[in-house]
Amino acid sequence: MATPISTTAAVPERGDAGSVREVALLAYPIVLTQISHTVMHVVDSIFVGRIGAAELGGLGFAGIWLWTVFCLFNGALNGVQTFVSQAHGAGEHRACGRWVWQALFGVVPVMALTMFGFAALAPTLLVWLAPSPDLVQPVIEYVRARPIGFVGLTFWIGLAAFFRGIGDTRTPLVAALVAEAVNAVLAYGLVLGHLGLPRLGVAGAGIATSIAEWVGAVILLGAFLRPRVRREYVTGIVAPHLADIRRFLWTGAPIGGQWVLDMSSFALFTTLVARMGTASMAANQSMLSLLSLSFMQAIGIGLATTTLVGRYKGAQDLESAKRSYHSAMKLAMGLALGIAALFLLAPELLIRMYTSDAEVLSLARPLLALGAAFQLFDALQIVASGALRGAGDTRWPFVVQTTLAWVLRLPLAWLLAISLGHGVVGAWYAEFVFILALSGAVMWRFRSGVWREVKI
Secondary structure, three states: OOOOOOOOOOOOOHHHOOOHHHHHHHHHHHHHHHHHHHHHHHHHHHHHHOOOHHHHHHHHHHHHHHHHHHHHHHHHHOHHHHHHHHHHHOOOHHHHHHHHHHHHHHHHHHHHHHHHHHHHHHHHHHHHHOOOHHHHHHHHHHHHOOHHHHHHHHHHHHHHHHHHHOOOOHHHHHHHHHHHHHHHHHHHHHHHOOOOOOOOOHHHHHHHHHHHHHHHHHHHHHHHOOHHHHHHHOOOOOOOOHHHHHHHHHHHHHHHHHHHHHHHHHHHHHHHHHOOOHHHHHHHHHHHHHHHHHHHHHHHHHHHHHHHHHHHHHOOOHHHHHHHHHHHHHHHHHHHHHHHHHHHHOHHHHHOOOOOOHHHHHOHHHHHHHHHHHHHHHHHHHHHHHHHHHOOOOHHHHHHHHHHHHHHHHHHHHHHHHHOOOHHHHHHHHHHHHHHHHHHHHHHHHHHOHHHHOOO
16 A cells, blocks of 8 residues: 655645644644654653663763764754755755755765764763763663664655655655654563563663664655656756755755754753752653653744745745744744643653652652743744744854853853752753743844845
């Protein structure tokens, strides 16, 4: 039976351009896709949490640092969506496919060397980072199981960005749902030793996720090379073209730089928490896992905003691009308010999904109260940043987010958590101040209208 994959982008009626309805119709498959990615990590965290708090904290610590390193390449590949959406909006459909290949040629070799090198150097790096001793072995086990999966994930991200750029958000959803099912089954077996599989603990979670990432990549590659898609968008493999690779990296690299430097500061923030002990790190990881449910919804809406702003800018319809931004903001805030209510009403119930450790549970209420407020402003900055990426305005956000992360986030976290002795809760107060400043900055940038003149 044929896989239910659509490659046809819906074209809105003129009266619907930039409306909440248009944003929602494009965004909901992306939101489901992002939630599916989050569920993959949540499932891993739940299974690993059954082994112990140290293993759960190690999974979180390793995941943060791996994602920090990979963010450079993940962010750059999201530039594919900017190029494809603007070409699609301008009616240049046959230019869309080649941007995927040029992006992969520019990113994959460097990414593979970096991730395998990071895994090899993990024991040495841990000596420098000095997390709680209980976390060291779980971190090493997970890090060593992940590099091959990141190669598959790189293809997955580039191909998914192409489909989002042409307005097809359902194909990446199909790939994500299949990959999530594969991960859930394999993680259950490999982490806990069920289904006749060996009990590998934290390493089992890394192996399961890596296999699932390759499954998602293969599904998207099959859809990308289907005859109908090849004819319309010229998706067959092409030779590397240095001018196109340089042009792509000029716009895509600042996205990657913005993400990796921001995530580096957040990884150091997490390292600060990891030095506070196993309970603080386990509580931090549980809250991050829960926050990701809100974060991925906002990311989904932000990615839809990137497509719509790019499409309408390519078509020279700047007012529809602006309406798309405002509609996306309304949608993101509605979802974020629902998550905030859940965090405030049932903090301990949510944390108990991960662990029943009494010390971890005692931190649940203040942390999730902070998380409720944090994710509201995080949603605002994610949508505004997505709109700027769609317009090709990527270098200014890179400078601003990097500056705030290193000049505001880290010094304030040290002051509140260590100098004033407020621990993990104090660290998250610093994180809230950072996201408040960042959301204000990127919203101001879009309202200034500079994005209208940016060329890619």
